[in-house]
Amino acid sequence: MKTPPITLEQWRREAPQQRAKSAKVVAALGPIRRDKPRDPVEARFLRSIGTPERLIGPEA
Amino acid sequence: MERTFEVVALVEEVAAPLGIHPVVVGGMAVYFWTAREEFVTYDIDVVMEVPRELDEHLAALGFSRVADGRHWRLEDTDVLLEAPGAQVDRDAVIAEIALPSGRSAKVLSRVDVLLDRLDEFQATGHQIVGQQVLVLIAGLSTDEEAVLDARAAARRVGVILKTMRRLADDLESGRAHPESDELHEIARAALRAEYSPRS
Numbered sequence: 001m002k003t004p005p006i007t008l009e010q011w012r013r014e015a016p017q018q019r020a021k022s023a024k025v026v027a028a029l030g031p032i033r034r035d036k037p038r039d040p041v042e043a044r045f046l047r048s049i050g051t052p053e054r055l056i057g058p059e060a
Numbered sequence: 061m062e063r064t065f066e067v068v069a070l071v072e073e074v075a076a077p078l079g080i081h082p083v084v085v086g087g088m089a090v091y092f093w094t095a096r097e098e099f100v101t102y103d104i105d106v107v108m109e110v111p112r113e114l115d116e117h118l119a120a121l122g123f124s125r126v127a128d129g130r131h132w133r134l135e136d137t138d139v140l141l142e143a144p145g146a147q148v149d150r151d152a153v154i155a156e157i158a159l160p161s162g163r164s165a166k167v168l169s170r171v172d173v174l175l176d177r178l179d180e181f182q183a184t185g186h187q188i189v190g191q192q193v194l195v196l197i198a199g200l201s202t203d204e205e206a207v208l209d210a211r212a213a214a215r216r217v218g219v220i221l222k223t224m225r226r227l228a229d230d231l232e233s234g235r236a237h238p239e240s241d242e243l244h245e246i247a248r249a250a251l252r253a254e255y256s257p258r259s
Contacts (some may be wrong), residue, residue: 003169005158008062013093022198024093028231029191029221030096036186041131042103042140049138055101058190 032055062159064088067139069163074117075108080109083148085166092157093170099188102138107168109146132234136148148172151211152223172194176218178217178224182251185244190224197228220250 007027021044038046064084071082084092084103091097111116115125123132123141132141148154153169168176174196181189200208212218223246227238238246 003153003155005164007158008065008160009088010093011092011157018093018095018199022096022195025194025228026096026098028235028237029182029194030237031184032191032199033189036184036188039131039142040156041126041128042101042142045103045131045133045138045140049102055099056256058230 064102064139064243065095065157065165065167066159066163067141068104068132068165069159069161069195070121071108071141073120073163074121075114078111078114078124080108080111080114081166083155084165085143085148087172088145088193089168089173090177090196092167092198093173094192096186099195102209103142104141104142107140107145107148107202108143109145124202132186140240142205147232149175151214153207158243162207170200171211173201173242174208175211175217178212178220181224181243182217182220182254185200185247187240187243190238190243193224194228194231197225198232202235216254217250219253220247 002034031054031055036057037060040059043056043059068082068084075082083106085107086238087101088104091100118125118132124135125132130143132143133139134141139204141189145243148168149172152172154166155169157165157167160167174193177189177193177196180186181193208221212221227246231237
């Protein structure tokens with residue numbers, strides 16, 4: 001199935017509305033902390049660029 | 061995000077003549093459809109096969125393949141590309157992103173990202189995946205809801221979809237966030253319902 005292309009300008013324009021749709025759910029989720037094991041290559045890379053540990057999660 | 065999709069578009073340029081079209085999946089696709097930074101990390105998951113010829117093209121672009129064989133690092137940058145699988149689902153819908161450079165990149169549709177996340181959540185019960193499911197559900201349009209309903213049963217994620225929709229509604233109405241144990245139990249119950257022999 002083909003869908004019309006989305007421009008980045010369009011994405012940026014619609015992003016606030018998109019965030020608003022999930023605002024209540026996100027607020028109710030509490031702290032976001034990855035519990036899914038992370039590939040060691042990715043974990044090393046993400047640490048090297050300063051990603052917070054809570055988003056890197058445990059190493060596989 | 062623009063830079064991420066420009067990188068994928070560059071890969072598309074060298075891969076397309078080989079009949080290969082990388083599709084962004086994973087966390088970056090979740091970010092694209094939710095505009096939520098709470099989950100995003102800047103590694104790039106793409107679905108594409110990488111035959112030797114494409115590997116050579118990637119090397120010419122400056123990518124070096126990591127020893128595990130499925131990651132490529134763009135040298136002297138903070139770009140890491142992972143190609144975890146060769147093909148998206150046969151029924152998957154792919155969206156195209158037109159970039160300011162004039163190039164374009166492909167991303168798995170919101171409905172397909174959600175179907176994949178539902179499948180993964182049902183199989184693993186991981187809290188982070190369940191949370192992404194809830195946020196993706198909250199952002200669906202009416203048209204996407206209808207497509208999702210039509211496809212969920214075939215993917216055997218109809219039960220988990222129904223449960224997570226209810227949970228998303230409850231969260232919007234003010235219930236407390238589900239703990240990890242509750243999410244694991246939701247996933248296990250849905251898995252049993254989908255895969256138990258019918259009487």
